[in-house]
Amino acid sequence: MDFHSHRLLKSSAVLLALLSISAFSSNVSAKDSGNNIEIKTNLDSATEPEQSGWSSSKKYRHDIPIQFLGINDLHGGLERTGNVWFGATKYPNAGSAVRLASYLDNAQSSFQRENKHGHTFRVETGDMVGASTSNSALLQDEPTMQALKAMNFKIGTLGNHEFDEGLGEFHRILVGGKPTKHYNAAEMAYPHRSSGLQIVISNVVNRKTNKTPYNFKPYLIKTVKAANGKKVKVGFIGILTTTMPTLTTYKNYHPYKFIDEAQAIAKYDRLLRKKGVKAIVVLAHTGVATQTDAQTKQTSTSGPVVDILQKLYRIDPKNSVDLYFAGHSHQYANATVGHTHLVQAIYSGEAYDDIIGYLNPKTHDFAAKSLVAHVFPVLSAKQDPTVKDNAKVTAIVKDADQRTAPIVNxxxxxxxxxxxxxxxxxxxxxxxxxxxxxxxxxxxxxxxxxxxxxxxxxxxxxxxxxxxxxxxxxxxxxxxxxxxxxxxxxxxxxxxxxxxxxxxxxxxxxxxxxxxxxxxxxxxxxxxxxxxxxxxxxxxxxxxxxxxxxxxxxxxxxxxxxxxxxxxxxxxxxxxxxxxxxxxxxxxxxxxxxxxxxxxxxxxxxxxxxxxxxxxxxxxxxxx
CATH class of the missing domain: 3.90.780.10 (5'-Nucleotidase, C-terminal domain)
Structure with missing residues (x-):
C-alpha cells in the first residue's frame, strides 16, 4: 500500500510549533528476489512539513476512523529515560511512564477531536516487565502493570521477559493475585490488583497439553461500531519469538513449545477470515531494525520480522495482515512489507506508535490506502514543556518510590x-x-x-x-x-x-x-x-x-x-x-x-x- 495524503494528527502543539516533528515517506523500496515482496522503509523526521487532507477526505466519509497507539519493551521503566534519535535530531532524556501516558492521551484526544466517532485501541508487544528499575522490580513489577492499566492498555502479548520468574509469576501480577512466596515487606504490602490487560498469544502452548497457557487467547476479535450502527470486526493475533531457549533459563522456557511465527500467523489469519474478520493486526515480540548504508546512504528495514512476513506471504499469499507491531530489538522501525505496515517504537517508553486509518463496513477491512503509520518520541518536560505529566501515572510512580525508598536509598x-x-x-x-x-x-x-x-x-x-x-x-x-x-x-x-x-x-x-x-x-x-x-x-x-x-x-x-x-x-x-x-x-x-x-x-x-x-x-x- 502507498501512503494516502493525510493531515498528521499531532500529539501536542509543541511538536508542530516548536519542533515541527511530523513524518515523511523516504520512498526507499526494495524487492526481495525470492519472494517478490516490496519492502519500503519510511522515516519519521523533524523537518518534513505537515501534509493535509487525511482526516477530512470525502473518500472515506462512509468509513469508520480508527487509531492504534502502540508501545513495546517498557521493561518496568517507570522513570527510565534515554537519548532518542529521529533522523539527525537528538532528543535527550526521552521517555518515562509519566510522560508516555500524557503523549498517548494527547494523541488520542487529537484523533478524536477530528473524528468524533473514531475508535482507539492501545496495544503493547511484550517485555512489559523484567530488567526493570528498582521501584518496579522490588514490587514484582506490579506498579508497572498498574501504570499500563492507568494508560488504558487493554490488549497485549508476551515477551521473553514475562518468563523471567516463570510465566506463572507474570500471570499472578497480571490478574492481581497474592504472592505465592515471600518477597520483601514492600511487595507483600503492595495492593495486588488486576491489570485488566488481555493477553493474546498464538504460538506458545503447554508442552504437555498443547493448549495456550493460563487461558490466554491465541487471537481476539473486537467489534468497532459506527455512529450509524454499522460494525466492523478487528482481529488481533499475538506472537512471541521462537528464540526463547536463548533468552531465558531452561526452567522458564522448557514447559512450553514455541510454534513457528509465520505458521501461527497464517493459521489464525485464515481462521479469522473464515469468521469474516479481514482487518487483522499482529502484536509480535519479534525484532526489526532500520539501517542506513554508510556508502550509499540508502535506508533499509531488515531482521526477523521481515523474514517472518516474507514467509507468511509465501504460505498465505492472500493474508489479511494489515498492521504488524514489533518489539524485542529496542529499535526504531516504520516500514511496509507487501501490504503490511510494520512499526516498532524503540524501548522503555521513549517513543510510541500512532497508526490511523479507516475501516470499511462493506469490505469489513481497512479501507484501501487509508492506513498511515508514524512513530513519535516521548519528549522530556524540558524539551516539551507544554505537555504536563499524567496525574494518575505520577501517583502510581510516587507511591512505588515511597514504598521502596527504605531499600533503594x-x-x-x-x-x-x-x-x-x-x-x-x-x-x-x-x-x-x-x-x-x-x-x-x-x-x-x-x-x-x-x-x-x-x-x-x-x-x-x-x-x-x-x-x-x-x-x-x-x-x-x-x-x-x-x-x-x-x-x-x-x-x-x-x-x-x-x-x-x-x-x-x-x-x-x-x-x-x-x-x-x-x-x-x-x-x-x-x-x-x-x-x-x-x-x-x-x-x-x-x-x-x-x-x-x-x-x-x-x-x-x-x-x-x-x-x-x-x-x-x-x-x-x-x-x-x-x-x-x-x-x-x-x-x-x-x-x-x-x-x-x-x-x-x-x-x-x-x-x-x-x-x-x-x-x-x-x-x-x-x-x-
Missing amino acids: QKIGEAAIAKNLTGRDENNQYFENETGDLVCDAQLAGAREATAKQNLHVDFAMTNGGGVRAGLAVKPDKSITWGAAQDVQPFGNILDVVSMTGQQIYDVLNQQYKNFGNGHKTYLLTAGLKYDFTKNDDQTQPFKVTKVYGNDGKPIDLHKTYHVVINEFLKGGGDYFNQFKTAKQVATAGVDTDVFVKYIKDQTKAGKPIAAPKLDRKHFVAGK
Whole structure:
C-alpha cells in the first residue's frame, strides 16, 4: 500500500510549533528476489512539513476512523529515560511512564477531536516487565502493570521477559493475585490488583497439553461500531519469538513449545477470515531494525520480522495482515512489507506508535490506502514543556518510590568522582562500557571469595552485554545506592563457576562475531582476560579472535583448563552462546545482584572508591 495524503494528527502543539516533528515517506523500496515482496522503509523526521487532507477526505466519509497507539519493551521503566534519535535530531532524556501516558492521551484526544466517532485501541508487544528499575522490580513489577492499566492498555502479548520468574509469576501480577512466596515487606504490602490487560498469544502452548497457557487467547476479535450502527470486526493475533531457549533459563522456557511465527500467523489469519474478520493486526515480540548504508546512504528495514512476513506471504499469499507491531530489538522501525505496515517504537517508553486509518463496513477491512503509520518520541518536560505529566501515572510512580525508598536509598558505597559510569547505551566501538566491565570485576572477585575454601581458583569472568541493563548512577556527593546497583543487575541470576579449556574460551569469544542470519547480535564482557580480534574474510563470521591473554599479558593455553564465572542464563546457552552449555559446572558463587552490591561495599570499605575501569579488554588489530 502507498501512503494516502493525510493531515498528521499531532500529539501536542509543541511538536508542530516548536519542533515541527511530523513524518515523511523516504520512498526507499526494495524487492526481495525470492519472494517478490516490496519492502519500503519510511522515516519519521523533524523537518518534513505537515501534509493535509487525511482526516477530512470525502473518500472515506462512509468509513469508520480508527487509531492504534502502540508501545513495546517498557521493561518496568517507570522513570527510565534515554537519548532518542529521529533522523539527525537528538532528543535527550526521552521517555518515562509519566510522560508516555500524557503523549498517548494527547494523541488520542487529537484523533478524536477530528473524528468524533473514531475508535482507539492501545496495544503493547511484550517485555512489559523484567530488567526493570528498582521501584518496579522490588514490587514484582506490579506498579508497572498498574501504570499500563492507568494508560488504558487493554490488549497485549508476551515477551521473553514475562518468563523471567516463570510465566506463572507474570500471570499472578497480571490478574492481581497474592504472592505465592515471600518477597520483601514492600511487595507483600503492595495492593495486588488486576491489570485488566488481555493477553493474546498464538504460538506458545503447554508442552504437555498443547493448549495456550493460563487461558490466554491465541487471537481476539473486537467489534468497532459506527455512529450509524454499522460494525466492523478487528482481529488481533499475538506472537512471541521462537528464540526463547536463548533468552531465558531452561526452567522458564522448557514447559512450553514455541510454534513457528509465520505458521501461527497464517493459521489464525485464515481462521479469522473464515469468521469474516479481514482487518487483522499482529502484536509480535519479534525484532526489526532500520539501517542506513554508510556508502550509499540508502535506508533499509531488515531482521526477523521481515523474514517472518516474507514467509507468511509465501504460505498465505492472500493474508489479511494489515498492521504488524514489533518489539524485542529496542529499535526504531516504520516500514511496509507487501501490504503490511510494520512499526516498532524503540524501548522503555521513549517513543510510541500512532497508526490511523479507516475501516470499511462493506469490505469489513481497512479501507484501501487509508492506513498511515508514524512513530513519535516521548519528549522530556524540558524539551516539551507544554505537555504536563499524567496525574494518575505520577501517583502510581510516587507511591512505588515511597514504598521502596527504605531499600533503594540505602547507601552502599562511594565513587572516586561524582560521575555516572557508562552503560550499554554508551558502548565504545568494541562493545565495552564502564559499568559492564565493573560488573565482571565484581563477579570475578565474588567468585574467588566464594570458592576460596574449596581450594578452587577462578581465573576469568564473562557476562552477556544484555545482562547489564544500565550505567551505574553516582550521586553528586559521590554516593552509590542500593537502587543504583540493582538497576544495573536486575535479574537476580545465579552465578556458576564452570571449567573450560583454552580452546573453549576461544570458541565462545568467537561466538560473539557469528552471523546467525536472523538479526541477532550480542556480545560478552570480561574480567581477568583480554583479547585481540581482527576482520575475517567470512560472511558467517566477519570478525575472529586471534589472541586471548590474561591480565598478566600471557596467552592462554588452548589445552589447559580454566575456571570461569558466568551467569545461569549463559550456562544454559543464552544469547546463542551454546559453547557454555558444554562447560562443566564446578561451583556456584551467589546471586549476581547481591555480588555486585557486596563488591561496591567491600571496595569502599577497603578505601578503594569505585572508579570507571579502562576500556581496554577488547583490542582490534588491523591487517591480521
